[in-house]
Each structure stands twice: as C-alpha cells, then as structure tokens.
Amino acid sequence: xxxxxxxxxxxxxxxxxxxxxxxxxxxxxxxxxxxxxxxxxxxxxxxxxxxxxxxxxxxxxxxxxxxxxxxxxxxxxxxxxxxxxxxxxxxxxxxxxxxxxxxxxxxxxxxxxxxxxxxxxxxxxxxxxxxxxxxxxxxxxxxxxxxxxxxxxxxxxxxxxxxxxxxxxxxxxxxxxxxxxxxxxxxxxxxxxxxxxxxxxxxxxxxxxxxxxxxxxxxxxxxxxxxxxxxxxxxxxxxxxxxxxxxxxxxxxxxxxxxxxxxxxxxxxxxxxxxxxxxxxxxxxxxxxxxxxxxxxxxxxxxxxxxxxxxxx
Numbered sequence: 001x002x003x004x005x006x007x008x009x010x011x012x013x014x015x016x017x018x019x020x021x022x023x024x025x026x027x028x029x030x031x032x033x034x035x036x037x038x039x040x041x042x043x044x045x046x047x048x049x050x051x052x053x054x055x056x057x058x059x060x061x062x063x064x065x066x067x068x069x070x071x072x073x074x075x076x077x078x079x080x081x082x083x084x085x086x087x088x089x090x091x092x093x094x095x096x097x098x099x100x101x102x103x104x105x106x107x108x109x110x111x112x113x114x115x116x117x118x119x120x121x122x123x124x125x126x127x128x129x130x131x132x133x134x135x136x137x138x139x140x141x142x143x144x145x146x147x148x149x150x151x152x153x154x155x156x157x158x159x160x161x162x163x164x165x166x167x168x169x170x171x172x173x174x175x176x177x178x179x180x181x182x183x184x185x186x187x188x189x190x191x192x193x194x195x196x197x198x199x200x201x202x203x204x205x206x207x208x209x210x211x212x213x214x215x216x217x218x219x220x221x222x223x224x225x226x227x228x229x230x231x232x233x234x235x236x237x238x239x240x241x242x243x244x245x246x247x248x249x250x251x252x253x254x255x256x257x258x259x260x261x262x263x264x265x266x267x268x269x270x271x272x273x274x275x276x277x278x279x280x281x282x283x284x285x286x287x288x289x290x291x292x293x294x295x296x297x298x299x300x301x302x303x304x305x306x307x308x309x310x311x312x313x
Contacts (some may be wrong), residue, residue: 003311004307004308004311004312006078006081006084006085007088007167007307007311008304008307008308009085009237010085010088010089010091010092011092011163011300011303011304011307012094012300012304013085013092013093013095014088014089014090014091014092014096014302015092015255015296015297016092016097017076017089017092017093018093018096018097018098018099019098019099020216021093021099022099022100022103023097023099023100025300027093028263030094030175031094031175031179034062034175034176034179035183037062038058038062038179038180038183038184041058041062042058042183042184044196045057045194046184046191046194051182051193051194052193052194052196052197054194055161055184055193055194055195055196055198056197057196058180059177059180059197059198059201061196062171062176062180063176063201064171066115066169066172066175066176067166067169067170067172067173068169068171070091070168070172071169072088073087073166074088074168075115080248087168088167088168089135089166091171091172092163092168092171092270095159095163095168095171095175096155096156096159096160096296097151097155097159097250098155098292098293098296099158101148101151101152101155101156101292102148102289102292102293104126104127105127105144105145105147105148105285105288105289106285106289107123107183108120108124108140108141109144109282109285110125110143111123111139112124112137112141113277113282114281117136117137117140118292120136120137120140121133121140124140124143124144127144127147128143128145128147130217138279139212139282139284139307141280141281142255142256142257142284143283145249145255145260145280145288146246146249146255146257147258148249148288148292149213149217149245149246149248149249149251150225150242150245150246150296150312151186152217152245152292152296153206153209153210153212153213153241153242153244153245154178154206154209155242156213156292156295156296156299157209157212157295157299158174158178158205158206158209158210158213158222159171159174159175159183159215160300160301160302160303161208161209161212161301161303162174163303163307164204164302164303164307164310165306165310174205177198177201177205178202178205178206179204180195180198180201180202181195181198181199181201181202182224184198184199185198185199185202186199187236200287202240203241204229206241207240207241209241209263210241210242210244210245211234211241211244213231213244213245213248213295214226214230214234214244214245214248215227215248216249216298216299217245217248217249217291217295218230218248218251218252219254220291220294220295220297220298221294222246223251223252225251225252225254226247226248226249226251226252227248227251228251229247229248229250229251229273229274230244230247230248230251233246233247233250233251233271233273233274234247234248236271236273237258237268237270237271237273238271243273246258246273247252247273247274249288249291250273251274252291253280253281253284253287253288254274254276254278255272255274255276255277255278256272256273256275256276256277256278257272257273257274258270258271258273259272
C-alpha cells in the first residue's frame with residue numbers, strides 16, 4: 001500500500017467514525033487517560049519550590065512520551081498495513097471532537113428551550129469553564145457560540161493540522177498539550193506558576209490552527225464581515241488565539257461576543273467582539289453547526305493534501 005494512502009485512509013475512516021459515533025460518555029477515551037496522568041503528575045510535582053520548572057518538566061515529558069510511544073508503535077506495525085490503518089483510524093477518531101462539540105452545543109440550546117433557564121445553565125456548565133449560575137438566556141447562547149468557535153480550532157482544525165505534518169504521533173502530542181492547558185493552564189494561586197509553561201506551549205501550538213480556523217470559517221460562508229472582524233477583533237482577545245475564530249463567527253452572525261464573565265469566582269472583563277448586541281435566535285444553532293461541519297470537512301480535504309505533500313516532498 002502506498003505510503004500516502006496509509007496515512008490518508010485513517011483520516012477518512014476516523015472522520016467517518018466521528019460523524020457516525022461521536023463521543024459516547026460511557027466509552028473509554030485516551031483523553032481521560034491523559035487527564036489522569038496529568039492529574040497524577042500535578043499532585044506529585046506542584047508543591048514546594050521551583051514550580052515553574054517542575055511544570056515545564058511535566059509538560060515536556062508527557063508530550064515527548066506520547067509522541068515517542070506512538071512513533072514506536074507506528075514503526076512496529078507499519079509492515080502490517082491493515083493493522084496500521086486500523087490503529088491510526090481509531091486514533092484519528094479519538095483525536096477529532098467535531099460531532100461531540102456540535103452535539104453539546106445543540107443540547108444546551110435544546111435544554112434551555114425545553115427545560116428553562118436553570119436547566120440551560122447546568123447543561124452549559126458541561127462545556128465551559130465560566131460560572132454559569134448568573135447567566136441569562138442570551139449569555140448562555142453566546143457562551144455556546146464562543147465555545148463552539150474556539151473548540152472548532154482546538155478540537156478539530158488543530159488535531160488535523162498536526163496529523164497532516166506529524167501523523168498520529170503529532171496529533172496525539174497536540175492533544176496532550178491541549179489537555180494540559182485545559183487542566184493546569186489557569187491563572188490562579190494553584191496553577192499560576194506550575195501551569196505557566198503548559199499554557200504557553202498551548203498558545204504556541206494553536207497559533208497557526210486558530211488563525212487557519214478563522215479563515216476557513218469565512219471561506220465556507222463567504223462572509224466579508226467575518227473577514228473584517230478577524231482583522232478588527234481577532235487580536236483584542238486576552239487569549240492570543242481564541243479571539244480569531246470567535247471574531248470570525250461574530251462577524252458571520254453579525255452579533256456581539258465577549259464582555260465580563262466569572263471564571264472560578266474571579267470576574268474577567270473580556271473585550272467585546274462586535275457591536276451588535278442583538279438577541280441570538282434559537283434556530284441559529286443550526287447555522288453554526290453547519291459551519292463547523294463544513295470547516296471540518298474542508299480541513300479533512302486539506303489534511304489529505306498536506307499528508308500527500310509531506311510524503312512526497
């Protein structure tokens with residue numbers, strides 16, 4: 001089997017599996033294993049002095065371990081082409097989070113509509129890090145769209161980007177980086193020092209994918225306003241990356257994101273993205289879901305092309 005086909009087949013199979021299965025809660029998932037290992041390392045190392053250096057050691061070690069183990073695995077099974085395709089297809093499936101991201105967003109809108117404000121707040125708390133207890137319906141819907149746009153980069157475009165340039169080892173090394181950031185990359189007394197390196201590593205890893213995500217969103221919608229928002233608001237976000245896909249979606253929808261929110265009991269005054277503080281309609285979740293689907297499909301195509309070019313560079 002051709003080398004390029006060996007790497008492209010898992011992309012297509014993994015994408016199909018994600019569309020078909022999503023991420024059932026009761027299934028085992030490598031990200032949970034990543035989370036358990038990170039939590040263990042944090043408990044052992046995040047004490048005493050030199051916390052920045054200990055956090056950097058943990059981050060570098062875990063990323064290298066994931067990359068080296070999967071590189072070794074691929075090297076061992078490469079001759080059994082069917083097994084190589086099977087293992088890498090399962091890896092791509094677990095590395096993608098497109099259907100689950102869309103499903104979670106739709107669930108919040110549905111629960112909010114059917115179950116009311118309190119139920120909507122509880123459902124939203126499954127997918128965001130902010131305090132949802134005081135949010136109104138408009139703020140809940142905005143939070144869903146912000147999360148879907150940001151995680152379109154983290155959970156879809158970035159993993160596929162790193163697969164295109166580094167195969168499954170590159171994809172899963174990125175997922176380790178992103179999981180660490182989501183667990184210890186916070187500016188609070190516990191993680192300010194220990195998680196600093198992990199947070200900066202995640203910023204670096206997402207620099208290109210976040211901007212790529214924003215431009216792909218504009219491309220699949222043909223939104224000139226979305227393109228304008230990328231340049232006008234993309235860099236105004238506190239995060240060096242999250243503002244770009246958020247700005248693209250705010251422009252596409254002609255609405256306003258951002259503003260003050262509470263994270264772990266701390267009020268964070270995020271800058272506004274956009275000026276039109278209109279009411280988000282219930283039906284707009286369908287448009288955002290289709291944007292995510294289109295971006296994911298386009299990124300699969302680009303990743304296949306990128307993989308082919310890497311194989312024959």
